[in-house]
Amino acid sequence: MLATFPAADLFSQGPRTLIEDPEGGCVYIPGAVERARAVAWFEALRDAVDWQHLQRPMYDRIVDVPRLTAGYRLDGSEPLSPALGAAADIVRARYATPFTHVGLNYYRDARDSVAPHNDKLHTLVAPHPIVLLSLGDARRMEIREKAPPRRVVRIDLEPGSLLAMSHAMQSTHDHGIPKSKHAVGPRISLAFRVRPAKPA
Numbered sequence: 001m002l003a004t005f006p007a008a009d010l011f012s013q014g015p016r017t018l019i020e021d022p023e024g025g026c027v028y029i030p031g032a033v034e035r036a037r038a039v040a041w042f043e044a045l046r047d048a049v050d051w052q053h054l055q056r057p058m059y060d061r062i063v064d065v066p067r068l069t070a071g072y073r074l075d076g077s078e079p080l081s082p083a084l085g086a087a088a089d090i091v092r093a094r095y096a097t098p099f100t101h102v103g104l105n106y107y108r109d110a111r112d113s114v115a116p117h118n119d120k121l122h123t124l125v126a127p128h129p130i131v132l133l134s135l136g137d138a139r140r141m142e143i144r145e146k147a148p149p150r151r152v153v154r155i156d157l158e159p160g161s162l163l164a165m166s167h168a169m170q171s172t173h174d175h176g177i178p179k180s181k182h183a184v185g186p187r188i189s190l191a192f193r194v195r196p197a198k199p200a
Contacts, residue, residue: 018153019143019173023127023166026143026153026173030161033090033133038160042135044083045188051106066113066179068106074099074192084190087133091192095164097128099192107139107187110180116144118170119193128194130170132163137185143175157189 019026033041051068072080074088084102092099105114119130134157141163143153157163165175177189 018155019169021166021168021172023168024129024164025166026169027164028155028157028161029164030158032094032162033087033160035160038135041083041087042159042186042188044081045104045135045190046106046186048081048083049104049106066111068108070104070106072102072104074102087190088192091131091133091162091190094162095129095131097131097192097194099128099131099194101193101195103191103193105189105191107136107177107189109186110182110184113179114177116142116174116176118146118174121167121170123193123195124167124170125194125196126167129164129166131192132157132165133190133192134161134163134187135159135190136187139177139180139184139187141175141177143173145173147172157187159187 015027015029017025017027049070051070053068054065055062056065057063072078072084074080080088088099088102091097107113124130136159138156138158140154140156143155145151155163165173
């Protein structure tokens, strides 16, 4: 079973619950950041972030990770660019959540992607959500149930939108950004999480 939510429809309808669970499920909020600010943040982060081009083993060879990545702590232990600090302030205030880390993904074109996955529960503090802020061109996310009938939700993540995914949802669903068959421009996603404190 498939559910697809075109971004244009969502923009006019406001927040929409895509998946329900006792911890809030998955909620999409278009237009959480006004477009002019989203454009400015995209350009600032694209140019200022120390993007990493990672590789990983796959079977008997080493392959490039099909996107650029970066990550920052939000505990004041390292400096943040003005754009990243402002984005963190808005997301923290909206969700009243003490996010401790932000991971960034830079999808340069239609060939960049992230495979279906879920966040590992031991890397998150329950019951806080994961919140994604999208900047740049829209990209389609697929969210799929782990158990039959493996229903799929597809949604275009518009610039300035937020997508909140519950801690509980990481046990029941996978999410990913597939390669696009159509030409798309670059996109940056900011994933805000609450990580466990490291032992002293």
